Amino acid sequence: MLRDNKKKIFFGILISTLIISTIFLAGMIFRKGDRSPLDHIAVAISKGAEDNTGQPLKNIQTDDNTYYRVQGTDLGGGLLFLDRFDISGMEGSIISAILHVQYLTVTNYDREGYIQWALINGSFQNTTIQPHQTDDEVTETYNLFAEGVNTLAEIESLKIQFSNPGGWLFAPAIYFDYIWIEIGFESIE
Known part of the structure; x- marks a missing residue:
C-alpha cells in the first residue's frame, strides 16, 4: 500500500510537470514577440508600376537579410511602391493593424522622407x-x-511607398529587409 501511494505521488508530480511544461512551451510558441495566436502577418504580394527600384518583391517578404535596395541617383530618386498585401486564409473582426518596417542604411544616409500609406x-x-x-x-x-x-479589404489593397530623393550620382541608399502588417483579430468565444 505504501508503494502504491509512492507511485501515485510520482505520477502526480510527473503529470503536473508535463502540464506546466506544455503550458510554458505553448506560451513560447504563441506569444513570440508579444503576438497572440490570433495575430496574423500580411506581406506585400504586388508592387505598383510606380516602383522603379528593379528589386524583387521577395526581398521584403521575410526577415532574411536579403535587402530591397532603394537608391537615390542623379537621374532622380528611387521609389518603393507596394500596392497589395496577402490576407489569404484570414477572416474575422480586426482589433489591430500594425505596419512594421525593418531597414538599414549606408553610413552617409541623410534623407528626411517618411514611409507613406x-x-x-x-x-x-x-x-x-x-x-x-x-x-x-x-x-x-x-x-x-x-x-x-x-x-x-483595406489591408489587402493598402498602398505603401517610400521615396529616396536623388540629386547627385552617389546619393545614399536605404535597404529594406522586411515590411509586414501584423493583424490582430477579436477572439471568438
Missing part, C-alpha cells in the same frame, strides 16, 4: 516612420488601425 483611391499620408542613418538593422512600427485601417 494610402487606401485605394486615397491620398498618401506620412506614417511616423522616418528612416534615419543606422548601420544596424532597426524595426519601426506604425499603428494603421488607429488611422482607420480596420478591415481586411
